[in-house]
Amino acid sequence: MKNILLLLISSSLLVGLVSCEDAHARSSDEGTSVIEVDSIGIKVNALLARMTLEEKIGQMNQYNGFWDVTGPAPSEGDAANKYEHLKKGMVGSMLNVRGVKEVREVQKIAVEETRLGIPLIIGFDVIHGYKTISPIPLAEAASWDLEAIKLSAQVAAEEAAASGINWTFAPMVDISRDARWGRVMEGAGEDPYLASLIAVARVQGFQGDDLSLANTIAACAKHFVGYGFPVAGKDYNTVDVGTSTLYNVLLPPFKAAEEAGVRTFMNAFNELNGIPATGSAFLQRDILKGEWDFDGFMVTDWGSINEMIAHRYAKNRRQAAEFAINAGADMDMESYAYVNELVSLVQEGRVDESLIDDAVKRILRVKYELGLFDDPYKYLDETVEKEVIGSQRIMDAALDMAIKSIVLLKNENNLLPLKKNGQKIALIGALANDKTSPLGSWRIAADDETAVTVLEGMQAYKGNTLTYEKGADVVTGETLFPKELTLNVSDKSGFSSAVTAAKNADVVVMVLGEHGLNSGEGRSRSEIGLTGVQQELLETVYKANKNIVLVLNNGRPLTIEWADEHIPAIVEGWHLGTQSGHAIAQVLYGDYNPSGKLPMTFPKNVGQVPIYYNHKSTGRPLDPGQGEVFWSHYTDVSNAPLYPFGYGLSYTTFGYSDLKVDVVSNDKVTVSVKLTNTGDVKGKEVAQLYLRDEFASVTRPVRELKGFELVELNPKESKIIEFTLTHAELGFYDNNGKYIVEPGTFSVFVGGSSDATLTSKFDLK
Numbered sequence: 001m002k003n004i005l006l007l008l009i010s011s012s013l014l015v016g017l018v019s020c021e022d023a024h025a026r027s028s029d030e031g032t033s034v035i036e037v038d039s040i041g042i043k044v045n046a047l048l049a050r051m052t053l054e055e056k057i058g059q060m061n062q063y064n065g066f067w068d069v070t071g072p073a074p075s076e077g078d079a080a081n082k083y084e085h086l087k088k089g090m091v092g093s094m095l096n097v098r099g100v101k102e103v104r105e106v107q108k109i110a111v112e113e114t115r116l117g118i119p120l121i122i123g124f125d126v127i128h129g130y131k132t133i134s135p136i137p138l139a140e141a142a143s144w145d146l147e148a149i150k151l152s153a154q155v156a157a158e159e160a161a162a163s164g165i166n167w168t169f170a171p172m173v174d175i176s177r178d179a180r181w182g183r184v185m186e187g188a189g190e191d192p193y194l195a196s197l198i199a200v201a202r203v204q205g206f207q208g209d210d211l212s213l214a215n216t217i218a219a220c221a222k223h224f225v226g227y228g229f230p231v232a233g234k235d236y237n238t239v240d241v242g243t244s245t246l247y248n249v250l251l252p253p254f255k256a257a258e259e260a261g262v263r264t265f266m267n268a269f270n271e272l273n274g275i276p277a278t279g280s281a282f283l284q285r286d287i288l289k290g291e292w293d294f295d296g297f298m299v300t301d302w303g304s305i306n307e308m309i310a311h312r313y314a315k316n317r318r319q320a321a322e323f324a325i326n327a328g329a330d331m332d333m334e335s336y337a338y339v340n341e342l343v344s345l346v347q348e349g350r351v352d353e354s355l356i357d358d359a360v361k362r363i364l365r366v367k368y369e370l371g372l373f374d375d376p377y378k379y380l381d382e383t384v385e386k387e388v389i390g391s392q393r394i395m396d397a398a399l400d401m402a403i404k405s406i407v408l409l410k411n412e413n414n415l416l417p418l419k420k421n422g423q424k425i426a427l428i429g430a431l432a433n434d435k436t437s438p439l440g441s442w443r444i445a446a447d448d449e450t451a452v453t454v455l456e457g458m459q460a461y462k463g464n465t466l467t468y469e470k471g472a473d474v475v476t477g478e479t480l481f482p483k484e485l486t487l488n489v490s491d492k493s494g495f496s497s498a499v500t501a502a503k504n505a506d507v508v509v510m511v512l513g514e515h516g517l518n519s520g521e522g523r524s525r526s527e528i529g530l531t532g533v534q535q536e537l538l539e540t541v542y543k544a545n546k547n548i549v550l551v552l553n554n555g556r557p558l559t560i561e562w563a564d565e566h567i568p569a570i571v572e573g574w575h576l577g578t579q580s581g582h583a584i585a586q587v588l589y590g591d592y593n594p595s596g597k598l599p600m601t602f603p604k605n606v607g608q609v610p611i612y613y614n615h616k617s618t619g620r621p622l623d624p625g626q627g628e629v630f631w632s633h634y635t636d637v638s639n640a641p642l643y644p645f646g647y648g649l650s651y652t653t654f655g656y657s658d659l660k661v662d663v664v665s666n667d668k669v670t671v672s673v674k675l676t677n678t679g680d681v682k683g684k685e686v687a688q689l690y691l692r693d694e695f696a697s698v699t700r701p702v703r704e705l706k707g708f709e710l711v712e713l714n715p716k717e718s719k720i721i722e723f724t725l726t727h728a729e730l731g732f733y734d735n736n737g738k739y740i741v742e743p744g745t746f747s748v749f750v751g752g753s754s755d756a757t758l759t760s761k762f763d764l765k
């Protein structure tokens, strides 16, 4: 993202004005000599030349503020020593400082009290909204609506920027196939194609077209790389992935974010093939800064330099600092390693000062791009803060995103949508009346108790009689904060009133699942069913009234096989943020026809995990000819998931026909299909295209998503959907990370989920 000045002058005139590094000559179409000057590069170099080694290293040091600790509590840094380092110019960035007043306090010190007055870059986890909370990212991914996702990131950026923040640690673009991992809620699911497009939408939403505007913020693609593949789904655990998966599954969303101009990356806690990501030159220098030519900067994850000691890779903090800088980590978040160790490491010749210069240039560049040097207080306007945060426009965007994120999983006998009049409805479940849980786990700036509940959402529909019963509490495990959430989850004393309410109702709506704080960082689970006694509550109420609509609130795929077998209607309502209850009520009452599709496979039981649609064929796929035993399967559960990737119903139905494939060239294949709304109401469908490379030099998945379109159709209306497959969709990375397209036969599948059956074949010569 170089700030380029185009000068149509003779190159000799430039000699002495700018260094070669900042100016590149090329010939224009008209034959004139065009010199591209990196104007920010010039300023960065000039500033760098005035900096002492200590000041340079200060830019590479990031401290947490005094509150909102999002990692193990800081023991050093300015939280402990009252801005002493900040005043000396030894801090380049702070995180978790928020609000115009607080940010101004630290920015003023950086700008007015340090020798060079270099402004701080203020980082924060703006993951799904800032104060107004939008759906968790996994839910947003279920919308498959890239414009809505972009808007959601854009309004989050506006709110955060109005609060003094200029850098978000998002999007998390880690692919994950393991629903036990608590942070699946923060990503876009299991598929690299969908996740790459979503990564781009989020980067564009946060950063906009002009980073220097006061309502756009720098984005951060994290966690580079492999963090979503912890062994056994346990957060922070070892990661062990093969080359093919690394290149074809894990790296593509990062590459897409880089190509979309993301200004920063964050490395990861995990190791990858024996090397901690923070100390990996292969990842940070060779791939990111080398092959991809990334010119922004890499921040470490919280304390991840120090964690290389716990990994038993670095012997002490000093060695960890040496490993991290040599490997390409530019800014140290909360390890206090750079600030304490780098000066002497450079003086002793263990770290080359050119690496420090490179890191500092990258950091300064982003600060210039943000316009912080032009006006370090540009994000700090109390009037804007008041106007923007929680404004109607932002609330509306949060509601729109929430509605679009809901997935209808089952709807037997069209129990949904609910009739709007004359019905007795029993609403049951603690989550139906919880004003905090829908905010999810990344909601540091949001106030507790600010989400609209399902109870409130349904109360807005006055034509029915609504009775509410909690039934049972929901929080379990070690989710002990906020403190008041430590509840007796084995208490069944609410069951009998729930049963009575159900007996007297025409329809029962049960809101069950997991609390917003049951998923997220550090919140992996070994069982992924309904928490506490909710399953028992569901089965007990079912005995009293079978007309149940189950609304799930959750941050990950859950194992709900019993519910799928027995409960007639199931709605995936995730953790949908501030407007949650309104969104769910509008879908239940049919004011919005659900259009979401799952971005992650739902397993039947936890033993199937990791389970994902784009798996390999294996040497022993299902082949009835081979007999019952010796093929790749379990003896106690089928290989099929409960709900596949890409699955989701609507209040209408859709039909696919007339699949046509045309091989225009080896680099262009067009596929068309006729999509018809075969039902009685208007609705939206995500038409999906999957590809299988039948035989390849490296084995390929049984199918891979390579195109989709979100289409709205009136009843009986049809539309021809056209997909174009090019080089980007037809190939794959070999085991050396080289992208290749191989001749041969491909199968194409088109339909409304990854189980699509309409199929055709084509050959590439």
Ligand code: NOJ
Residues within 6 Å of the ligand: 070, 071, 095, 125, 169, 222, 301, 302, 521
């Ligand atoms: C640790 C998390 O892994 C990372 O995603 C987050 O941005 C930092 N903490 C800062 O809160």
